[in-house]
Amino acid sequence: MQNSPPNVKAAIDYLYRAESRRVLATLIRVLGQFELAEEALHEAFAAAVKQWPEEGIPSNPRAWLVSTGRFKIIDRLRRDARFDAAQNDIAAQLEQESIDPADQTDDQIDDDRLRLIFICCHPSLAQEAQVAMTLREICDLSTEEIASAFLIKPTTVAQRIVRAKAKIKNAGIPYEGPPASELPARLESVLQVVYLIFNEGYAASTGNDLLRPDFTDEAIRLGQLLNQLIDDAEVKGLLAMMLLHNARRDARTNEAGDLILLEDQDRNLWDRNAIEEGTSLVRQALTAESVGTYTLQAAIAAAHANARTYRDTNWNEICGLYTFLLQATPSPVVELNRAVAIAMRDGPEDGIKLINEILQRGELTQYHLAYAAKADLYRRLDRNEEARRSYLDALELAQQEPERRYLQERINELPR
Amino acid sequence: MKYLCLVYYDETQMAQLSQQEWDALNRECMSCVEGLQNQGHFLDGAPLHPVASATTIRIRNNQVSTMDGPFAETKEQLAGYYLLEAKDLNEAIQLAERIPPARYGSVEVRPVRELMAEGNVSYA
Numbered sequence: 001m002q003n004s005p006p007n008v009k010a011a012i013d014y015l016y017r018a019e020s021r022r023v024l025a026t027l028i029r030v031l032g033q034f035e036l037a038e039e040a041l042h043e044a045f046a047a048a049v050k051q052w053p054e055e056g057i058p059s060n061p062r063a064w065l066v067s068t069g070r071f072k073i074i075d076r077l078r079r080d081a082r083f084d085a086a087q088n089d090i091a092a093q094l095e096q097e098s099i100d101p102a103d104q105t106d107d108q109i110d111d112d113r114l115r116l117i118f119i120c121c122h123p124s125l126a127q128e129a130q131v132a133m134t135l136r137e138i139c140d141l142s143t144e145e146i147a148s149a150f151l152i153k154p155t156t157v158a159q160r161i162v163r164a165k166a167k168i169k170n171a172g173i174p175y176e177g178p179p180a181s182e183l184p185a186r187l188e189s190v191l192q193v194v195y196l197i198f199n200e201g202y203a204a205s206t207g208n209d210l211l212r213p214d215f216t217d218e219a220i221r222l223g224q225l226l227n228q229l230i231d232d233a234e235v236k237g238l239l240a241m242m243l244l245h246n247a248r249r250d251a252r253t254n255e256a257g258d259l260i261l262l263e264d265q266d267r268n269l270w271d272r273n274a275i276e277e278g279t280s281l282v283r284q285a286l287t288a289e290s291v292g293t294y295t296l297q298a299a300i301a302a303a304h305a306n307a308r309t310y311r312d313t314n315w316n317e318i319c320g321l322y323t324f325l326l327q328a329t330p331s332p333v334v335e336l337n338r339a340v341a342i343a344m345r346d347g348p349e350d351g352i353k354l355i356n357e358i359l360q361r362g363e364l365t366q367y368h369l370a371y372a373a374k375a376d377l378y379r380r381l382d383r384n385e386e387a388r389r390s391y392l393d394a395l396e397l398a399q400q401e402p403e404r405r406y407l408q409e410r411i412n413e414l415p416r
Numbered sequence: 417m418k419y420l421c422l423v424y425y426d427e428t429q430m431a432q433l434s435q436q437e438w439d440a441l442n443r444e445c446m447s448c449v450e451g452l453q454n455q456g457h458f459l460d461g462a463p464l465h466p467v468a469s470a471t472t473i474r475i476r477n478n479q480v481s482t483m484d485g486p487f488a489e490t491k492e493q494l495a496g497y498y499l500l501e502a503k504d505l506n507e508a509i510q511l512a513e514r515i516p517p518a519r520y521g522s523v524e525v526r527p528v529r530e531l532m533a534e535g536n537v538s539y540a
Contacts, residue, residue: 123482124471124505163468167484170537171469171527174504185482 008053015061016045021140023065025112028119029175030070031094034137034165039076040069047072070094113138114225115177120164121189122173129164132157134193139218141200148399151366187230191238191294194222198242202249203400216246233288237295240281244301247274259406263310275305296325315345332363340373348377368397372407384414418459422494427466431539439534446531460499462528466539471525473509475518482509492521499528 020041027037027044044065058064074091081088120133135141136157143161147154167173178186201215223239226232251269252260282302285295300321307313322338335358343351355374364370375390388411395407433441445463452458472487473480495517502508505525512523529537 122505124484124509126484129484167469170465170529171471171525172502172505172508174506176504176506179506 008057009049011057011061012045012048012052015048015065019062019065020045021138022113023062023069024137025116026066027069028116029112030066031073032175033169036073037069040073041065043072043076044069111177113222114229115175117190117193117222118177118186119168119173119175121186121193122168123186123189124171124173125164125167126160127189127192129160129167130189131193131196132160133164134190135197135200136161139197139200139215141197145200183230184232187226187232187235190226191234194219194226195238195241195294197222198245202245216242216249220246233285234292234294236281237285237292237298240278240285241294241298241301243274243278243281244298244305247271247278247305253402258402258409262304267309270305275302278302279306291324293325293328296321296328300325313344315341319345332358332361333367336364336367336370336373340377343377348380351377366397368394368399368403368407370394371397372403375410379410379414388414420497421461423463427539433538433540435535435538438538439532439536442531442536443533446533449531462499463531464526465529465537467526469527471505471509473512473518473523473525474521475513480513480518486524486526487522489522495521 023044024037024041027040028034031037031040047068048061048065052058074094077087077091077094081091117134117138120137121130125133132146135146136143143154143157147157198216198219201217201219220239220242223235223242226235227239247270248262248265250271251265251267254260278298279302282295282298285291286299288295300318303314303318303321319338319341322334322341326334326338336355339351339354339358342354352374355370355377358364359370371390371394375387375394378384378387378390391407391411391414395404395411398404398407430438442463449458449461467486470484470486472483472485474483474487475481498512498515500508500511502511505527508525508527512518512525515523517523
């Protein structure tokens with residue numbers, strides 16, 4: 001009964017979620033442009049919905065989808081050639097040039113994804129465009145999700161993607177990875193993108209689920225792939241950071257999907273193997289001549305992950321690492337995290353003072369975690385009215401359901 | 417004597433034109449080129465894709481930096497031009513890196529587009 005229609009439909013849905021971006025990456029290489037590849041992807045899945053319930057699921061569905069998508073495009077260009085002769089040339093060229101991808105290995109498909117990441121992160125594209133393109137094209141995030149992760153409007157993201165695609169086409173950015181000589185320079189933007197994918201999975205910005213394990217797994221997989229292909233301290237640092245954060249995944253939420261703070265997490269649920277792997281990668285990365293921002297963040301995560309209990313946390317080391325991190329990448333979010341670490345080391349008043357300084361400069365005023373952090377510090381000081389007001393500010397800005405529930409519970413717990 | 421005539425306009429203004437108006441302007445350019453060609457005045461010329469398609473290259477301390485967009489500083493003036501044939505932008509960038517003034521100022525790499533009777537890539 002494996003191929004009965006409802007099962008086939010479920011299989012296609014699953015394939016779409018799990019494989020559509022891999023299929024797209026290969027189609028972009030095979031067809032040479034985003035528009036044709038996106039059309040081919042759509043056609044391939046439409047054909048699967050039609051054919052698979054009767055013919056059964058092919059033994060290599062991914063290769064079938066690529067092959068079918070390519071064939072449908074060549075066919076469509078041929079049909080359009082009745083009105084526009086140029087289409088026939090394109091179709092003939094495609095047929096000649098592109099090898100039928102039916103017998104591709106998984107390794108080649110990984111290469112396609114890596115190649116596509118480097119195209120999306122081409123230095124001729126503005127960095128915001130690189131990030132938006134990768135999240136959209138490789139990871140299939142919606143423009144809303146991308147916008148939320150970057151605290152900008154969805155229309156801005158959509159515009160960035162349209163312009164980036166126009167530039168790739170008009171300026172002639174080739175569908176190739178970088179030559180070895182340009183690899184280091186082009187790696188930095190790739191790492192930033194992987195980092196942001198991970199963050200979106202680890203602390204999903206909207207919706208009902210706090211965690212999107214597929215995004216974290218995807219980002220870690222990309223990190224591991226990069227680490228296999230490129231010997232670079234920051235690749236190791238980034239992979240370590242992702243492994244160390246992800247090691248705490250099962251302890252971060254309860255059965256209801258609510259957030260559990262680091263302080264209250266059951267450390268027995270932490271994935272010791274991932275912590276070991278991450279810690280060993282940080283150690284390797286820290287021996288590099290210059291220590292980068294991902295390595296510093298990994299070192300902070302390692303300090304937390306290796307503390308037996310919350311009380312054993314080495315806040316002094318963590319404050320020091322945050323100070324280095326702030327020097328390396330001045331950013332209000334890093335400043336906020338440093339303020340929280342300083343509050344742990346020196347007392348809540350110092351933290352509140354630092355957070356207020358950030359907000360008074362007009363930064364992070366739309367960022368719910370700034371108010372939530374301040375509220376927690378007020379609560380520790382039993383300044384309940386100020387805590388309530390800050391929690392309400394945070395609640396107004398928070399878009400993530402479990403976070404909203406968490407904030408509401410804290411408000412309810414405050415003594416009247 | 418040879419003279420280089422540089423064409424400037426405000427892209428946002430051009431974006432207001434309808435596709436028909438825009439194609440009509442392009443056809444006007446085509447007949448302008450034809451007229452100059454017939455009289456033996458036209459040596460070379462081409463329209464460019466919008467500034468958004470630009471890549472700027474600078475070389476400082478033997479380090480090449482590649483950035484999106486036209487980033488000539490206002491104190492920099494146009495000093496010359498190279499019309500290059502390259503298979504794609506990566507090759508164009510590598511060729512442009514060999515232009516000596518990249519070490520002093522900047523080299524903006526802009527793709528050339530084709531004038532067409534209709535269906536011209538518009539600014540909108």
